[in-house]
């Protein structure tokens with residue numbers, strides 16, 4: 001894209017009342033949190049070659065090249081990150097610590113196990129986000145953690161989550177940007193439970209114990225993630241939407257909305273302006289459910305565009321942490337990061353290029369005909385030229401030019417892993 005054609009596109013948008021320069025500036029300063037778990041199918045580094053066990057989620061596919069060690073994961077990221085325009089964040093799960101071959105129990109992990117990640121992030125100018133890992137563990141094998149009927153097991157997971165908050169605070173302090181700690185647990189029943197109340201009472205009590213200590217919001221922020229159902233928890237999920245909306249509202253925690261966690265026809269976009277009336281902030285797990293919570297790579301599609309439109313239209317970007325959550329093991333995992341993150345950014349850019357003043361004016365005047373006509377015709381504006389300009393300014397390859405880098409890496413490095 002030559003800058004002359006960007007200049008003419010800039011004028012096209014200006015004629016609709018849209019300033020492309022303002023859109024590009026906002027795009028450049030909005031980070032997306034890349035999820036570590038796309039790189040290794042949610043295995044983590046507690047044991048070499050660990051795989052995701054149970055926990056109500058599942059990576060499917062056997063494309064070669066899954067990262068087996070912390071060094072391999074970082075090497076893969078050093079291929080992916082330069083192909084994504086802008087400066088972003090990295091989202092770690094607790095099982096991705098640098099345990100140096102030692103067995104460290106989950107309730108005994110500390111900032112020292114994440115020091116090398118802090119240095120890694122600092123060297124790249126990135127912030128970190130964090131998650132307790134309440135799955136792939138013998139004490140989660142029966143599908144219950146913070147809501148378990150056994151108080152000793154609950155206590156173990158409470159201690160794990162507390163340890164994670166302290167690690168997150170250390171990350172945020174060291175990197176000068178708050179780390180969002182997201183609590184998601186798999187707890188639930190495959191078949192119809194006789195007692196829906198007990199586990200929810202226990203979960204509320206456990207969470208209160210986890211969050212008892214007040215941590216500095218400048219370093220660490222808590223989020224809780226709701227879900228409709230999971231694999232093996234089809235009939236009942238303890239941490240349902242109503243549970244966590246109530247919890248986050250009464251405790252003033254961030255609510256995490258994952259796009260794969262709802263009924264397939266529900267619009268997650270529509271929820272944003274409701275929940276932000278009552279909770280202090282939002283964490284998004286941008287994802288793509290396909291029939292079930294299948295965590296497919298994020299697309300430049302209507303649901304994702306609608307999500308970002310809501311963030312922009314409601315001026316919610318300052319109150320929203322944007323993260324990705326998918327794990328596709330059937331395609332090149334580095335490409336999965338690149339495609340999904342670039343698509344999330346494209347959705348954000350498209351939303352920023354909306355002539356919001358004009359649309360609101362039409363709506364205010366009751367001219368819904370013109371509103372519809374304009375919304376539809378916006379779709380054929382030369383959006384791609386603005387995106388290419390963003391890539392150019394961020395020294396990142398444009399569309400249709402980044403894939404050969406990943407293909408070469410697959411040939412030379414990833415295909416050698418087995």
Ligand code: RNT
Pocket residue numbers: 037042056057131184225227230258285293325
């Ligand atoms: C699971 C949740 C959760 C996980 C990650 C790995 O349904 O979406 O966010 O995907 O913590």
Ligand code: ZN
Pocket residue numbers: 225258285325
């Ligand atoms: Zn999620």
